[in-house]
Amino acid sequence: MTLTPSPVADQDQIIRTILTVPDDLIGKVASFSIEICPKDILDDCKTNRTQIIFRTADFTITEKYTSLELQTEKFKSLVKGKNYVATISITIDAIKHEVIREFAMSNSPIIQLDLDLSSDGLQIARIGTLASFLDIDGSGNITTLDFARVIRQYGKTWELAGGILAEDVNLDGRVNAVDISLIIHNIGNSVSTVSVPQN
Ligand SMILES: [Ca+2]
Numbered sequence: 146m147t148l149t150p151s152p153v154a155d156q157d158q159i160i161r162t163i164l165t166v167p168d169d170l171i172g173k174v175a176s177f178s179i180e181i182c183p184k185d186i187l188d189d190c191k192t193n194r195t196q197i198i199f200r201t202a203d204f205t206i207t208e209k210y211t212s213l214e215l216q217t218e219k220f221k222s223l224v225k226g227k228n229y230v231a232t233i234s235i236t237i238d239a240i241k242h243e244v245i246r247e248f249a250m251s252n253s254p255i256i257q258l259d260l261d262l263s264s265d266g267l268q269i270a271r272i273g274t275l276a277s278f279l280d281i282d283g284s285g286n287i288t289t290l291d292f293a294r295v296i297r298q299y300g301k302t303w304e305l306a307g308g309i310l311a312e313d314v315n316l317d318g319r320v321n322a323v324d325i326s327l328i329i330h331n332i333g334n335s336v337s338t339v340s341v342p343q344n
């Protein structure tokens with residue numbers, strides 16, 4: 146339970162995205178983009194594009210749950226404790242789906258997106274740093290209640306469960322020892338003091 150005091154800005158950042166799609170979109174090529182703007186200068190971001198942190202990628206939808214991991218350069222302006230607004234869009238067959246959501250930056254270099262594309266459009270199931278995903282019940286702290294939930298779902302895959310499981314905290318498709326280890330090492334921490342390994 147060590148507290149990592151280093152600013153998030155010094156670490157390489159990963160945007161880890163999982164996209165759930167209907168069967169008829171499997172095999173199609175999609176264009177993904179994410180724009181991140183500090184919430185306190187949101188109006189400024191509309192006129193001053195340099196304020197926006199922007200990543201984009203084209204990828205093929207390979208299965209019902211398609212993952213996309215963007216390694217980025219250092220996010221100089223992502224500061225722990227600050228709130229950001231993410232604008233996420235996915236374009237498939239020239240149709241653009243867009244969704245906007247606020248999230249707080251916590252002590253983790255990994256931003257995770259759990260996205261759901263259906264006939265209702267693009268929806269965000271969860272967005273935040275990996276640290277915030279460890280707090281499964283949303284209490285603000287990592288406790289034995291979060292641990293108990295992971296134990297209950299242990300071994301389950303998304304396919305088995307029929308959807309993305311909140312207990313799969315690192316979004317790799319399965320509730321396993323990695324998720325348990327992340328939780329155990331952070332029991333007693335709040336989301337803002339979570340320590341996450343760099344690899
Ligand atoms: Ca909790």
Ligand SMILES: [Ca+2]
Pocket residue numbers: 313314315316317318319320321323324
């Ligand atoms: Ca997992």
